[in-house]
Amino acid sequence: MRLDQALPLYLNHLATERNLSANTIESYKRDLENYLAGIESSTSVDKIEEESIQNFLNNIRSDLAESSISRLIASIRGFHKFLVQEDISRNNPAQYLSVGSKALRLPKTLSAEVINAVIDSIDTSSTNSSRDKLIFEFLYGTGARISELVNTDLDDIDFDSNVVKIRFGKGSKQRIVPLGKSLKVAIENYLTRNRNSLVNSKKPSAALILNAKGSRLTRQSIWEVVNKVALDNKLEDLSPHSLRHAFATHLLEGGADVRVVQELLGHSSVNTTQIYTHITVERLREVFSETHPRARK
Structure with missing residues (x-):
């Protein structure tokens, strides 16, 4: 179903199920029509x-007041x-948007040195x-979304061909990402030291990462792991999404073509990937202004 086809269903839900006033529904309608116009x-x-x-x-953001942005996000x-609750959509891409200005900014790009230090810590x-x-x-090694890591099965790892199959949602599209050396070693260490001992012999799980009961690790558990490491390293900008963000930015800074990065991230449109090129251009400007002898004159 298309977004424009789903919108009338939601507005009807607001009127009949939630019994909202006509003025409130009209506000929702204006916000969401604005959203649909900008998102296709x-x-x-x-x-x-x-x-x-x-x-x-x-x-x-520059065209609207902060209060209007917060209402739009809501x-x-x-x-x-609503789309997920009614089984119209399998995924909720807005689930972790928060009402407030922080939701309107891309996460700060963590340097490769910082990420390496975090992993080593x-x-x-x-x-x-x-x-x-x-x-x-x-x-960080695949640019996967947290839900994609949760969905990854052990069989999705091809050790011989050195590739990982990343699946976006149940039964949805998939992509192939190279299996880097560091990630390969990490998987092998986990299989040897943890996973093999966690497998439930009566009901074995296909998942790559298991919890203590031998079931698939949840996204909440992954968030807790990342948050703990972030607190230990005093990094407010460290999150599952900031690692995906760093994956894309570091590839582009290293000279990767934007369409290659688009494929690796699983973006439907290159326009979504373009936002990372803006970040790298800003970084180039910053380095130039700090280092070129004529930049500050």
Whole structure:
């Protein structure tokens, strides 16, 4: 179903199920029509990505008051939540948007040196150290969304061909990402030190990463791991999404073609990927202004 086809269903839901006033519904309608106009209303509900919404919000931020932006974000979140609850969409790309100005900015790009230091900082004496390292290596080494890591099965790892199959949602599109050396070592260490002992012999799980009961690790558990490491390293900008953001930015800074990065990220449109090129251009300007002898004259 397309977004423009889903909008009338949501507005009807607000009127009949939530019994909202005509004025309130009209406000929702204006916000969401504005959203659909900026995000391409003919797009399938399952092809909208968090980055697309973020890009839309960044583009209109200068035109709206902060209060209007907050209301718009609330409207977008409510719309996508409804689509999932009614089984119209399999994924909720607006789930982690927060009402407030922080939601309108891309996460600060963590340098490769910082990320390497973070991974090296994980306590090796911990029982789950190999699991925790794998979570970071996977998110940064593949650019995967947190939901994609949760959905990854052991069979999705091809050790012979050195590739990883990344699946976006149940039964949805998939992409192939190279299996880097560090990630490969992290997976092998996890299989040897943790996973094999966690497998439930009566009901074995296909998941790559398991919890203590031998079931698939949840996205909440992954968030908790990343948050703990962020707190340990006093990094407010460290999150699962910031690792995906760093993956894309570092590739582009290293000279990768934007369309290659688009494929690796699983973006439907190169326009979504373009936002990362803006970040690298800003970084180039910053380096230039700080280092070129004529830049400050």
